[in-house]
């Protein structure tokens with residue numbers, strides 16, 4: 535691989551010494567590819583039986599598999615059905631180490647495009663709440679789309695600064711993930727364009743932003759709660775350095791030793807000034823020790839602090855206002871989603887009960903997007919389709935023929951006889967999206983933004 539910055543290589547040589555040739559050699563080797571099974575839909579064993587891919591387990595993620603480049607899982611219709619998420623193998627480590635349990639309240643503070651949020655969503659098994667935030671609206675939109683593809687129904691998506699989020703969620707979360715913006719050195723092999731953005735000054739800028747983000751995150755964690763800090767860079771200033779500064783400022787936190795999983799290497803206290811020996815409890819993922827790109831992970835526990843009173847969110851919506859939704863459910867579903875409804879204009883959402891009052895917050899998705907109230911009718915959202923089970927719908931159209939599945943994913947109408955009305959299109963029992971049957975034709979409602987062009 536060419537074009538690696540000289541000062542980057544020089545610094546890595548100084549830091550790594552004898553290990554440097556092995557590290558450097560990884561840039562001449564092919565990277566590994568990973569996918570993570572969406573356990574909201576099926577088990578890893580079930581996926582393995584279904585797909586023709588060459589899957590081998592990733593040691594640190596129970597639902598993660600390496601695949602071969604030629605498998606191209608992104609071009610399989612199971613990808614559109616949300617059966618898996620294509621994720622760089624090392625990037626699966628932070629959530630695997632976070633220890634999410636169903637029913638908990640989790641914050642993913644720097645969440646877009648959502649690889650880790652969808653992993654959290656699967657671990658929550660539909661119970662509890664994940665607040666998925668990204669400061670960048672455009673990126674948060676991609677995050678929302680990925681959550682919808684994977685059928686995560688208990689996410690609350692915001693595009694706020696950590697400082698503003700703190701006003702709404704003080705000492706609130708059981709677990710927090712800070713997958714921080716960083717100089718991205720660990721991604722040089724996967725995304726060579728990261729090389730062009732890299733400058734030595736970038737490292738210190740990133741470190742400053744990371745410290746600010748962590749300060750606010752710390753205050754959003756409950757006493758007794760845990761927080762993962764992760765980056766995809768090698769720079770000590772953004773890894774051990776950021777954690778060292780954080781611990782100095784926050785004596786209420788301690789580092790928890792991470793498990794010594796195959797290939798994981800301990801953090802390097804000696805790479806920062808007066809590095810505390812506890813920094814060895816953090817983990818570095820190196821491409822010359824394991825099959826994955828460069829990452830850093832630290833697990834922190836908040837030992838004490840005060841609980842804060844939160845104003846619960848109260849839905850202001852009465853059933854009369856959303857009667858078209860109830861009519862839709864009666865006509866088309868065997869189930870009626872119930873709970874705290876939220877209307878943004880005419881867009882209807884089901885807000886997880888754990889969400890506090892959020893007036894004034896920049897919210898993109900206040901929960902599960904159900905659909906739009908139109909004049910005298912309700913139009914279901916794609917997210918409603920992916921969050922349902924096939925047998926929740928009164929009318930389904932199972933597709934078996936690959937060319938027909940592809941035609942549906944390209945947005946084409948299908949010739950079909952069947953009862954008039956909203957129909958859940960499925961493949962192998964998994965919802966793909968909506969169609970509307972009218973006079974022998976299934977009108978295609980698969981979202982334009984997700985359509986196939988091949």
Ligand SMILES: C[S@@+](CC[C@H](N)C(=O)[O-])C[C@H]1O[C@@H](n2cnc3c(N)ncnc32)[C@H](O)[C@@H]1O
Pocket residue numbers: 625643644645646647648649650651667668669670673694695696713714715716743747
């Ligand atoms: C490393 S990426 C996150 C990747 C993501 N966790 C995943 O697994 O798909 C870092 C993200 O942090 C966002 N970001 C940058 N500054 C931020 C801030 N101050 N607060 C919240 N998010 C921020 C960026 O927009 C970027 O999407």
